[in-house]
Amino acid sequence: MPKIITLTTDFGDKDYYVGAMKGVIVSIAPTVSIIDICHQIKAGDIREAAFIIGTAFKYFPKGTIHLLVIDPGVGSNRRIVIVKSNDYCFIAPDNGVLSYVVYQLKNTKIVSVTNKEYFLENISNTFQGRDIFAPVAAYLAKGIKTEEFGEEIDDLLTFSLKEVYEDGQSLIGEIIYIDRFGNLVTNFTPNNLSSLKNINIRVGDYEIFQISNSYAQNNPGDLLAIWGSYGYLEISVNQGSAEELLKTKKGDIVTIKETK
Amino acid sequence: MPKIITLTTDFGDKDYYVGAMKGVIVSIAPTVSIIDICHQIKAGDIREAAFIIGTAFKYFPKGTIHLLVIDPGVGSNRRIVIVKSNDYCFIAPDNGVLSYVVYQLKNTKIVSVTNKEYFLENISNTFQGRDIFAPVAAYLAKGIKTEEFGEEIDDLLTFSLKEVYEDGQSLIGEIIYIDRFGNLVTNFTPNNLSSLKNINIRVGDYEIFQISNSYAQNNPGDLLAIWGSYGYLEISVNQGSAEELLKTKKGDIVTIKETK
Amino acid sequence: MPKIITLTTDFGDKDYYVGAMKGVIVSIAPTVSIIDICHQIKAGDIREAAFIIGTAFKYFPKGTIHLLVIDPGVGSNRRIVIVKSNDYCFIAPDNGVLSYVVYQLKNTKIVSVTNKEYFLENISNTFQGRDIFAPVAAYLAKGIKTEEFGEEIDDLLTFSLKEVYEDGQSLIGEIIYIDRFGNLVTNFTPNNLSSLKNINIRVGDYEIFQISNSYAQNNPGDLLAIWGSYGYLEISVNQGSAEELLKTKKGDIVTIKETK
Numbered sequence: 110m111p112k113i114i115t116l117t118t119d120f121g122d123k124d125y126y127v128g129a130m131k132g133v134i135v136s137i138a139p140t141v142s143i144i145d146i147c148h149q150i151k152a153g154d155i156r157e158a159a160f161i162i163g164t165a166f167k168y169f170p171k172g173t174i175h176l177l178v179i180d181p182g183v184g185s186n187r188r189i190v191i192v193k194s195n196d197y198c199f200i201a202p203d204n205g206v207l208s209y210v211v212y213q214l215k216n217t218k219i220v221s222v223t224n225k226e227y228f229l230e231n232i233s234n235t236f237q238g239r240d241i242f243a244p245v246a247a248y249l250a251k252g253i254k255t256e257e258f259g260e261e262i263d264d265l266l267t268f269s270l271k272e273v274y275e276d277g278q279s280l281i282g283e284i285i286y287i288d289r290f291g292n293l294v295t296n297f298t299p300n301n302l303s304s305l306k307n308i309n310i311r312v313g314d315y316e317i318f319q320i321s322n323s324y325a326q327n328n329p330g331d332l333l334a335i336w337g338s339y340g341y342l343e344i345s346v347n348q349g350s351a352e353e354l355l356k357t358k359k360g361d362i363v364t365i366k367e368t369k
Numbered sequence: 370m371p372k373i374i375t376l377t378t379d380f381g382d383k384d385y386y387v388g389a390m391k392g393v394i395v396s397i398a399p400t401v402s403i404i405d406i407c408h409q410i411k412a413g414d415i416r417e418a419a420f421i422i423g424t425a426f427k428y429f430p431k432g433t434i435h436l437l438v439i440d441p442g443v444g445s446n447r448r449i450v451i452v453k454s455n456d457y458c459f460i461a462p463d464n465g466v467l468s469y470v471v472y473q474l475k476n477t478k479i480v481s482v483t484n485k486e487y488f489l490e491n492i493s494n495t496f497q498g499r500d501i502f503a504p505v506a507a508y509l510a511k512g513i514k515t516e517e518f519g520e521e522i523d524d525l526l527t528f529s530l531k532e533v534y535e536d537g538q539s540l541i542g543e544i545i546y547i548d549r550f551g552n553l554v555t556n557f558t559p560n561n562l563s564s565l566k567n568i569n570i571r572v573g574d575y576e577i578f579q580i581s582n583s584y585a586q587n588n589p590g591d592l593l594a595i596w597g598s599y600g601y602l603e604i605s606v607n608q609g610s611a612e613e614l615l616k617t618k619k620g621d622i623v624t625i626k627e628t629k
Numbered sequence: 630m631p632k633i634i635t636l637t638t639d640f641g642d643k644d645y646y647v648g649a650m651k652g653v654i655v656s657i658a659p660t661v662s663i664i665d666i667c668h669q670i671k672a673g674d675i676r677e678a679a680f681i682i683g684t685a686f687k688y689f690p691k692g693t694i695h696l697l698v699i700d701p702g703v704g705s706n707r708r709i710v711i712v713k714s715n716d717y718c719f720i721a722p723d724n725g726v727l728s729y730v731v732y733q734l735k736n737t738k739i740v741s742v743t744n745k746e747y748f749l750e751n752i753s754n755t756f757q758g759r760d761i762f763a764p765v766a767a768y769l770a771k772g773i774k775t776e777e778f779g780e781e782i783d784d785l786l787t788f789s790l791k792e793v794y795e796d797g798q799s800l801i802g803e804i805i806y807i808d809r810f811g812n813l814v815t816n817f818t819p820n821n822l823s824s825l826k827n828i829n830i831r832v833g834d835y836e837i838f839q840i841s842n843s844y845a846q847n848n849p850g851d852l853l854a855i856w857g858s859y860g861y862l863e864i865s866v867n868q869g870s871a872e873e874l875l876k877t878k879k880g881d882i883v884t885i886k887e888t889k
Contacts, residue, residue, distance in 0.1 A: 110400070111399065111400070117388075122382070122667065123669040123809050124667065124681070124808045124809055125666060125667060125684050125685040126808075128637075128664065128665065128685050128688075131664050132635075132688035132689035132690070132693075133688050135664070135689070139631065140630070142395070143664075144388065144403075146385060147382070147383065147384065147385060147388060148382070149383040152809070152810055164385050165388050165389050168388075168389040168392035168393050168499065169392035169395070169396065170392070170399065173392075181844070181845075183844065184843030184845060184846075185843050185846070187845075233858045234843050234856065235857050235865075236858030239858065288386075289381035289383050292495075322444065323444030323494050324441070324442075324443065324444060324445075324494075324495070325441075325444060325445030326444075326445070335494060335495060336494065336495075337495050337496075338389075338493045338495050338499065348441050350412075370659045373655060377648075402655070404648065404663075405647075406645060407642070407643065407644065408642070409643040421645045424649075425649050425652065428649040428652035428759065430655060430659065433652075548643070548644045548646075549640065549641035549644055552755075582754055583703070583704030583705050584701070584702075584705075584755070585701075585702050585707075586704075586705070595704075595754060595755060596753070597753070598646075598755050598756030603755070608673055608701050610672075
């Protein structure tokens with residue numbers, strides 16, 4: 110059973126960056142299987158990357174190593190960390206990009222990566238994805254123990270997730286992610302809405318009065334709300350883009366209240 | 370010899386969708402080899418996806434499983450189908466996306482996928498690529514027989530391909546696809562033109578009087594016609610884009626007639 | 630240890646081109662491992678592709694086969710070449726795309742690929758990546774000797790690299806590449822600057838007075854110079870895009886002189 114390393118970066122697809130990382134990995138661990146999760150994270154957008162990996166990681170087999178390089182602090186003294194749970198192993202800059210992940214994990218061991226034995230010989234100040242992250246992931250895949258890479262730490266940097274709050278009669282949430290189809294992912298969970306019977310969802314000037322069971326239950330072009338694959342309530346347009354229709358952006362407010 | 374699963378979707382590259390599907394596949398079938406054909410199908414464009422897979426599938430080894438998720442009807446009661454020929458196996462929504470494929474296959478067996486034993490435990494209404502298509506493809510790769518997934522059917526949904534027709538002295542075709550280089554793929558086949566000697570090809574206000582054997586046989590910037598790799602006549606510009614020069618779009622008419 | 634074939638093309642990601650090449654490769658060499666370096670080379674931009682592969686190739690294990698299809702002369706009588714050194718093997722059109730590579734290699738053997746035994750049976754005039762390059766790479770991976778593919782040649786087409794030159798008190802270089810972050814890669818190497826103490830770097834109307842050790846050593850939005858991962862001096866903006874700030878393009882001049 111081949112060991113899996115996944116890659117999530119903001120490197121895009123026009124440069125040699127992702128290719129070089131893969132070359133370094135297979136040079137050290139030739140039989141590893143590399144799977145891309147996403148390389149189109151907006152440049153330096155740590156929150157977006159945190160959301161993507163926080164959703165994706167659990168669909169991979171136990172033992173998978175998830176490698177993240179969204180690293181605006183490259184070359185500074187920001188730490189590089191390995192976070193290991195029973196099932197998964199993550200390597201990332203210590204900048205909050207593992208926030209969604211660690212809120213879902215128990216019994217994690219966190220190590221600050223400092224042992225240059227597992228780095229490339231020449232370390233650039235601009236591309237440590239190639240020079241540090243990739244070889245460390247490859248050595249992890251080869252079975253080197255986490256404690257070999259550096260000292261254990263307990264102060265991983267995380268940001269707090271944006272949670273729905275009550276304001277009088279209303280629940281106030283927001284749009285936390287927009288996908289390629291223009292679906293607006295909110296931070297409302299089933300728990301937030303479990304006590305409500307008839308609901309009114311408001312986004313900008315638009316109102317939605319029910320949660321659909323499928324896009325196709327609505328007419329083409331209709332605005333709708335649906336429980337999405339990220340585990341959150343999403344605002345969508347059947348066969349269209351809610352982002353275009355509503356002209357919304359990340360951070361915009363979504364309010365839900367009970368109606369009679 | 371590792372089993373191959375190919376992926377063709379409209380998921381793009383900015384979300385976790387393709388990564389999650391791959392994670393699900395390798396969780397079930399760890400030694401399978403996954404190859405991306407295309408994830409940049411225009412959102413919900415079934416005809417474009419049908420054209421792409423209809424051209425690509427036959428370049429893969431016998432035994433390859435081709436997985437397609439262009440699925441605007443996700444969560445509705447549209448069926449999910451396995452189409453199996455002697456050489457290939459396809460899994461796709463039953464929405465016409467296999468139209469180009471089935472016109473090229475003989476002796477197909479078609480199954481409507483209903484056996485939840487081979488689905489993920491929790492099935493979302495928005496991302497069945499992850500929850501149904503990916504695990505079914507993985508179990509197919511592991512050797513589960515098609516009949517295990519559901520009942521055989523004989524009413525697969527297909528659309529008819531747009532064929533060239535005669536109108537007086539002229540053959541009337543159209544542009545069915547435009548590639549990243551701006552090459553205009555028409556629906557003219559060698560059969561359509563086999564009886565013509567001297568030809569006049571007309572697209573918009575432009576005329577072409579011969580079929581070239583290579584781009585380079587023309588001057589840079591020149592408009593030309595050439596038999597392309599899809600098996601159809603293409604309108605191209607040497608070292609340029611016919612799409613830009615002609616300001617054409619899919620569906621635009623191309624006429625060919627004999628000259629003296 | 631699986632044999633590796635890397636792919637670098639200008640095929641983009643919206644068509645079936647890359648998928649078909651991979652299908653052809655695994656049909657011939659089922660256990661080969663295929664790694665994408667880049668498919669977003671600007672259409673027909675031989676110099677950009679030459680730069681990318683010239684940087685990336687050496688991060689792959691010895692024995693890797695690097696396949697390049699940036700081929701505006703497809704279907705003409707331009708040659709197809711295999712360039713083999715002790716460590717790597719390249720297959721590419723003979724159009725200069727290996728210029729950066731061959732300046733770094735010693736003891737290369739160069740073969741003009743002509744033996745149709747290793748091509749697909751039907752060869753199109755528009756997509757020889759699929760019909761010739763892919764099968765040749767696959768047969769190379771299977772161990773067929775380079776001399777089997779055609780005659781040895783010694784007149785590979787290369788362009789000369791743009792080197793920094795002196796003009797009075799100044800060193801004159803230029804921007805040779807711009808990456809997805811808007812970093813401006815110049816052609817200044819550490820050798821060019823080794824004798825200078827205090828420097829003044831000028832790009833357009835902007836001046837920079839030192840070479841930074843990290844982006845983060847500067848304030849967000851600040852313009853800076855830094856030794857980049859390509860081995861050249863880069864002009865960057867911390868947490869921003871130098872391309873946007875300076876409104877520069879490839880070929881723009883960068884001058885460096887000593888200050889007191």
